[in-house]
Amino acid sequence: MDFDLSDDQRMLKDSVDRLIADKYSFEQRKKYMAEPDGWSRELWAQYAELGLLGVSFPEAHGGFGGGPVENMIVAEAFGKGLVLEPYFATIVLGGGLIQAAGNDAQKAAMLPEIAAGTRLVAFAQVERASRYNLADVQVTATKTAEGWVLNGEKSVVLHGDCADTLLVTARTDGGRTDRNGIGLFVVAANAAGVTRQGYRTQDGCRAAEISFANALAADVLGDPAGALPLVEQVVDQAIAVLCAEAVGLMGEMHTITVDYMKQRKQFGVSISQFQVLQHRAVDMFVAVEQSRSMSLFGTVMSADPDAKARSRAVSATKVQIGKAGKLVGEEAVQLHGGIAMTMEYKVGHYFKRMTMIEQMFGNTDAHLAKVAGAGSLF
Amino acid sequence: MDLNFTAEELAFRDELRRFFRTEIPESIRNKVLDGQHLSKDEIVLQQRILNKHGLAVPGWPVEWGGKDWTPVQRYFYSDEIQQAGVPGGLAFNTSMVGPVIAQFGSEEQKKKFLPATANLDIWWCQGFSEPGAGSDLAGLRTKAELVGDEWVINGQKTWTTLGQHADWIFVLCRTDPAAKKQEGISYILCDMKTKGITVRPIQTIDGGHEVNEVFFDDVRVPKDNIVGQPNKGWDYAKFLLGNERTGIAQVGASKARLKRIRELASVEPAGEGRVIDDPKFSEKLAMVEIELKALEMTQMRIIADERGKAKGKPNPASSILKMKGSQIQQWTTELVMEIAGPYVMPFALSDEGSGRNETGYGPEFAAAAAPAYFNKRKVSIYGGSNEIQRNIIAKAILGF
Ligand SMILES: Cc1cc2nc3c(=O)[nH]c(=O)nc-3n(C[C@H](O)[C@H](O)[C@H](O)COP(=O)(O)OP(=O)(O)OC[C@H]3O[C@@H](n4cnc5c(N)ncnc54)[C@H](O)[C@@H]3O)c2cc1C
Numbered sequence: 001m002d003f004d005l006s007d008d009q010r011m012l013k014d015s016v017d018r019l020i021a022d023k024y025s026f027e028q029r030k031k032y033m034a035e036p037d038g039w040s041r042e043l044w045a046q047y048a049e050l051g052l053l054g055v056s057f058p059e060a061h062g063g064f065g066g067g068p069v070e071n072m073i074v075a076e077a078f079g080k081g082l083v084l085e086p087y088f089a090t091i092v093l094g095g096g097l098i099q100a101a102g103n104d105a106q107k108a109a110m111l112p113e114i115a116a117g118t119r120l121v122a123f124a125q126v127e128r129a130s131r132y133n134l135a136d137v138q139v140t141a142t143k144t145a146e147g148w149v150l151n152g153e154k155s156v157v158l159h160g161d162c163a164d165t166l167l168v169t170a171r172t173d174g175g176r177t178d179r180n181g182i183g184l185f186v187v188a189a190n191a192a193g194v195t196r197q198g199y200r201t202q203d204g205c206r207a208a209e210i211s212f213a214n215a216l217a218a219d220v221l222g223d224p225a226g227a228l229p230l231v232e233q234v235v236d237q238a239i240a241v242l243c244a245e246a247v248g249l250m251g252e253m254h255t256i257t258v259d260y261m262k263q264r265k266q267f268g269v270s271i272s273q274f275q276v277l278q279h280r281a282v283d284m285f286v287a288v289e290q291s292r293s294m295s296l297f298g299t300v301m302s303a304d305p306d307a308k309a310r311s312r313a314v315s316a317t318k319v320q321i322g323k324a325g326k327l328v329g330e331e332a333v334q335l336h337g338g339i340a341m342t343m344e345y346k347v348g349h350y351f352k353r354m355t356m357i358e359q360m361f362g363n364t365d366a367h368l369a370k371v372a373g374a375g376s377l378f
Numbered sequence: 379m380d381l382n383f384t385a386e387e388l389a390f391r392d393e394l395r396r397f398f399r400t401e402i403p404e405s406i407r408n409k410v411l412d413g414q415h416l417s418k419d420e421i422v423l424q425q426r427i428l429n430k431h432g433l434a435v436p437g438w439p440v441e442w443g444g445k446d447w448t449p450v451q452r453y454f455y456s457d458e459i460q461q462a463g464v465p466g467g468l469a470f471n472t473s474m475v476g477p478v479i480a481q482f483g484s485e486e487q488k489k490k491f492l493p494a495t496a497n498l499d500i501w502w503c504q505g506f507s508e509p510g511a512g513s514d515l516a517g518l519r520t521k522a523e524l525v526g527d528e529w530v531i532n533g534q535k536t537w538t539t540l541g542q543h544a545d546w547i548f549v550l551c552r553t554d555p556a557a558k559k560q561e562g563i564s565y566i567l568c569d570m571k572t573k574g575i576t577v578r579p580i581q582t583i584d585g586g587h588e589v590n591e592v593f594f595d596d597v598r599v600p601k602d603n604i605v606g607q608p609n610k611g612w613d614y615a616k617f618l619l620g621n622e623r624t625g626i627a628q629v630g631a632s633k634a635r636l637k638r639i640r641e642l643a644s645v646e647p648a649g650e651g652r653v654i655d656d657p658k659f660s661e662k663l664a665m666v667e668i669e670l671k672a673l674e675m676t677q678m679r680i681i682a683d684e685r686g687k688a689k690g691k692p693n694p695a696s697s698i699l700k701m702k703g704s705q706i707q708q709w710t711t712e713l714v715m716e717i718a719g720p721y722v723m724p725f726a727l728s729d730e731g732s733g734r735n736e737t738g739y740g741p742e743f744a745a746a747a748a749p750a751y752f753n754k755r756k757v758s759i760y761g762g763s764n765e766i767q768r769n770i771i772a773k774a775i776l777g778f
Contacts, residue, residue, distance in 0.1 A: 126720045128647065128721075128740060128741075129647040129648065129649065129650075130649070131648050131649065131719045131720065132719075133649055136649055155720055155721065155739075155740060156720045156721065156723050156724065156739075156740075176650070177649070177650065197739070199724050199725065199726065199739065200724075200725045201723040201724060201725055202722065202723055202724075202725045202748045202749075202752075203723075207723055207724065209739050265510075266511075266512060266513050266514040266517070267513070267514045267517070268514075268517075274765075276765065276768075277765070330755065333755045333759075334755070334758060334759065334763075334764075337512050337513070337759050337763065338507070338512060338536075338537050338756075338759055338760070340583075340755075341582050341583055341589075341755060341756055341759065342580050342581065342582060342583065343581040343582065343583055343585070344580070344581070348583035348752070349583075351583070351752070352583060352748075352752060355715075355722075355748065355751065355752075356722070356723055356748075359715070359719065359720065359722060360720075363716070365658050365659075365716075369658070
């Protein structure tokens with residue numbers, strides 16, 4: 001049993017924490033959001049320079065050979081800073097899928113560019129009716145003389161508006177929810193037949209609706225009818241990363257709330273003097289610590305070779321984080337009173353990001369059903 | 379024990395139901411039922427229709443346009459108006475300042491303000507809270523000094539709902555700094571066009587603009603603009619806070635919300651079925667309905683208990699209505715988010731900056747889903763936070 005970080009991991013944590021402290025004040029964040037992409041290209045280049053973008057990529061492809069723990073460290077710090085850059089979309093999802101499903105040539109072509117910050121990737125998976133079922137795919141890919149041709153629509157593609165490369169799940173065979181018959185296609189975002197409508201999301205990030213009308217794929221990752229298991233694996237890894245980000249958000253919401261309670265005076269005393277509020281803040285604290293523990297479990301298990309154990313553990317983590325995040329977010333707002341209802345004050349922004357994470361890649365109920373159906377955790 | 383209403387009571391209800399659903403434009407009602415913001419013009423229009431038919435201010439004294447209704451009739455009024463999606467009289471006018479002027483104001487004030495207030499010719503806003511005085515409202519510091527024939531007001535109010543539309547503001551001011559907190563406060567009416575008043579918008583986390591800061595810098599108002607006696611403002615304010623609390627319960631509005639939620643969930647696809655087919659979802663919906671039914675019964679009990687009691691005395695049990703009513707409203711917004719699924723994410727600012735519009739992505743209702751959830755966090759904060767309501771029950775009912 002060892003909960004300690006290695007020296008390299010501790011250095012990574014120090015440097016990313018310092019970066020966020022320097023570059024991600026609430027005021028600075030507003031400026032990044034006002035930039036044309038809705039995030040900072042300049043910071044993206046700095047992340048690349050610091051090696052953050054390739055931290056979990058193999059050394060052979062421009063990375064540092066890290067894994068889930070490194071991703072967790074970065075994500076938690078990014079959660080604290082409410083980072084807007086497309087790290088999750090490009091590195092965790094995009095980089096993760098290419099690592100898991102790509103062949104050597106594909107990895108060599110894409111991973112170094114991603115690590116260098118010159119290629120942005122988005123994962124086009126959700127469809128209007130699919131909700132959280134990864135096997136429910138209606139976008140089609142048809143083999144033609146020129147290659148694979150895609151048709152259909154993808155919803156709420158995270159950072160899909162700025163991506164250079166889209167990784168798209170599409171059905172090549174089988175019925176609508178069959179596990180077999182799903183492929184993972186590489187599509188240039190500017191390819192003919194690809195239409196994107198970008199927009200801001202509730203948490204200040206960006207996403208896009210993307211439609212494919214006879215769009216020619218540039219490539220396919222792995223078996224064009226057998227991508228689902230790898231997609232599930234990478235989505236599990238990604239959920240673990242989201243959970244680590246959520247721990248960063250929750251910890252920050254708790255700290256901000258406790259600080260505020262000590263300062264805010266009503267009835268001639270700090271509101272932190274009211275025992276009922278102390279207990280509420282304590283319950284938040286317990287929820288944060290339980291989530292931190294579960295996030296460690298989910299992080300380690302997200303790399304487990306046993307798909308069933310992996311998926312059960314990650315879903316369990318998402319349930320814990322979803323429940324705790326809702327409690328911590330709602331209480332952070334309530335214990336502040338009116339001030340937390342304003343855009344000008346930071347805590348509401350954490351609450352909004354937390355609310356979005358709760359439903360990304362499956363809400364609490366969806367994951368609870370998965371855990372319940374997958375047998376005991378013990 | 380009989381849970382049925384009499385035939386006359388039901389006839390009364392049916393007539394109101396018909397009226398609200400035929401006389402008030404459907405476009406306005408649909409916006410309310412969908413949780414969208416209304417424009418100032420829409421709010422004014424519907425209030426004037428209500429007023430024309432004597433239905434804007436039923437709670438006021440009869441001589442000023444009120445109705446001598448039984449508690450059951452009053453209940454049907456608020457239940458039917460909310461279920462129909464009619465916004466109803468602007469609360470600041472009809473349940474806050476109007477009743478206070480009618481009860482404590484001078485004859486001139488009544489004549490000058492009450493008809494215009496009922497018809498929304500004057501739009502009022504509530505100037506109570508300050509940056510330093512929220513739950514501890516009596517700690518307010520905005521002061522008014524009598525200089526010759528005028529009150530000179532200095533200070534700052536905040537969270538002023540829809541102050542951007544307001545013609546007048548009713549302000550609690552400290553007029554006797556030496557007295558005990560609650561005993562040095564006066565209730566003063568102030569024209570928003572008076573020199574020295576500045577309104578600054580506050581954007582809420584859903585992206586909307588419904589609250590403001592209001593600054594008073596040597597604002598001079600005539601001496602006669604005080605309501606009732608100097609330094610008695612706290613009593614008058616307390617008189618209307620009870621109204622605010624019962625108003626926030628919104629039982630009828632939550633019924634309408636739940637009905638709409640059932641409709642949406644029956645259409646929105648989820649996998650190869652509909653959202654409503656998910657037993658987890660439908661159980662949650664049922665649970666909120668159960669909570670609401672219990673609250674409706676509690677509300678009825680409070681109403682039944684009011685018979686034969688002095689009017690206007692807030693029943694401490696109204697704190698139950700406020701607490702549970704606000705929670706239920708919040709839960710309904712969570713159900714809508716669940717129906718929207720991944721489509722809770724797009725953020726689409728409308729022209730008024732309300733964060734909700736019809737040009738969103740995915741299903742039409744989804745654009746308002748997350749903003750409504752964020753926005754409704756306010757209902758457990760304002761009107762006396764739910765913690766303060768618990769304090770009231772603990773003290774006034776449990777005797778702690
Ligand atoms: C959207 C919105 C609209 C509003 N509109 C208006 C308006 O039109 N006019 C107006 O005058 N005001 C308005 N308000 C103000 C509202 O009434 C106050 O926000 C409310 O009174 C709470 O005050 P506060 O925000 O300063 O929180 P605080 O009083 O600072 O409370 C912070 C936290 O401490 C808790 N707390 C405080 N005292 C106690 C205690 N004794 N025991 C236990 N817990 C305690 C509170 O419950 C809360 O959780 C509005 C507020 C909002 C959010």
